[in-house]
Amino acid sequence: MTITAVWPIDSPDDPNDGDGLTLTEPEEVDGLVSRLAEPVAGAATVWHERREPVEEGSEMLDHDVCVLVREGYGYLSYIDVEHDLAVPVGEPESPAVSESDVAFPAGSGLRPEALTEALREFLTTGRRPSSLEWVAVEE
Incomplete structure (x- = not known):
């Protein structure tokens, strides 16, 4: 499986x-999370190369995953054709984060190890990580 992240x-x-x-092996996810933790890194858009386009002939894929690392916490959002936009239930003390066109509510930040594990699951399955509890985000 393959995921690509750009930020x-x-x-x-x-x-x-x-x-x-572009990552193909689960152990490569550690490097991605480390690079996103750099102070100059913005929010990454991550997509799974095996997912389908929204419709035939479209270049838009059927999912949208956003990842951000700030203040020692990893933030993740996920939406696809089967799931509304959601963030994981994270550490209660994690602060809200809002940057450019992405926002995460307080309490949705994960420990870096949990973020890494969730991204490994996404790489392997191409699906929303089931290892996390998700909460819908009001848009």
């Missing part, structure tokens, strides 16, 4: 700077 980099020299990784 913006906060760079004073290049406002369009970004980075990305």
Whole structure:
């Protein structure tokens, strides 16, 4: 299985700077989480290469996964054709985070190990990680 992650980099020299990784092995997820924990890394969009497009002929895939690491917590959101937008039930003390066009409520941040495990599950299954309890997000 393969997932691809892309994210913006906060760079004073290049406002369009970004980075990305393509992962095929579960142990590679550690590197992704470490890179997203860097202070200049923005929220990553992650997609699974084996998922289907929303409709035939479309380049838009049937899911949207967002990952952010801030203040020692990993934040994750997930939506697909079977699930409304949701975030995991995280650590109660994790703060709310809002950056550019992504927001996570307080209490939805995960310990980095839990985020890593959830992303490994997503890489392996291509489905919303069942190892987490999910809560719908009001849009």
